[in-house]
Amino acid sequence: MAVISTEERRAIQQRLMSLGSPNLALIYGDATGEDASWTLNQPPVVVVVNLIGRLSESTEMAIIVCDALVLMTPNNASNPEITTIADCLRAQSAQAAFNPVQELWIGSEPMVNRGGLRALLSEIAQGYHHGVIYVAGGPMSGRSHSFHLIRHVARNWNIPHHRVDFALEIEARTLLHLYGALQKAYDLVDDDPPTEEGATPGDVASKFAARLRDRLAAVPLVNPKPWLVIDFSEDVPDPAVPEFIRLLCADRDANQFDNCVIFVLGPTAHLESMRGDLLNLQVEDLGPVAQTEIFEAAVVLNQRGQNKLDDATLGARAAQIYDDVTQLPEDAQFPALRRALLELRREVRAP
Missing domain, CATH: 3.40.50 (Rossmann fold)
Known part of the structure; x- marks a missing residue:
């Protein structure tokens, strides 16, 4: 399964194509851990296609390439986009390594009050x-x-x-x-x-x-x-x-x-x-919705998002969700909570 989207793949590919052969060889060697001397005798497009195909299947390799691009050309206008890609990949890796019992988001579904x-x-x-x-x-x-x-x-x-x-x-x-x-x-x-x-x-x-x-x-x-x-x-x-x-x-x-x-x-x-x-x-x-789990789910979601809210805004948003949900009849609380958290997920553009 591809670890990056088509848009992310295109952004990384454009940056790689802008590099000269020596820098491209450095990134290829760092990402793959292999001897990259062969790349110096190849057209850049051949090397980029090869590397893109491999990093699309490897979160670790994609993060290494993104970090190298930012460090190698620190003033490039597309660095914020590349940094965001790397941050999202790190968040996904942390989620995979996290204790599955404590996961508050499973795929796109919130899992609170459990x-x-x-x-x-x-x-x-x-x-x-x-x-x-x-x-x-x-x-x-x-x-x-x-x-x-x-x-x-x-x-x-x-x-x-x-x-x-x-x-x-x-x-x-x-x-x-x-x-x-x-x-x-x-x-x-x-x-x-x-x-x-x-x-x-x-x-x-x-x-x-x-x-x-x-x-x-x-x-x-x-x-x-x-x-x-x-x-x-x-x-x-x-x-x-x-x-x-x-x-x-x-x-x-x-x-x-x-x-x-x-x-x-x-x-x-x-x-x-x-x-x-x-x-x-x-x-x-299953009883009333717990305020602490709503806040924790919102924090995790915000950490994984591309458009992060500041701490004050996020805290106020989580408190508002709790107040809105707990004013509803008990049989309406869970559907309303799920909708509110999914809306927050869309807003911060979390994976």
């Missing part, structure tokens, strides 16, 4: 054996948005992860859908699933949970354990679904099977039915 989930993910990294983690919230609270953080951390730690949601037609939001998707995560096939006929939703849920528990218990342990994310909403009409989730999580909590970590992104109301049966249940209960 202190509890961050703490639990950090504990997993430290060796805690959490079996079930429940991220609870009401409608529009951002609980499904938590998957961005879970996936981001899993990818950075090379942890297999699977998400099952109910973004389907209402009539398809069934226990069979959930059961099939969870089996697929482990490449299991059940040619003779339990019957749903002539049984109460509780009986059906119990049969399916017991079948999946037994099959998962027979799956060999792998390290790291896969993360299974069940994104469960209030709009699931099948009454067997929440009961199945409760029973399956209770079996995992009791170590009836031990080859996964289950994350449930679900309604607060359903959480209450889980607490009694899951003695080790870990919970992130």
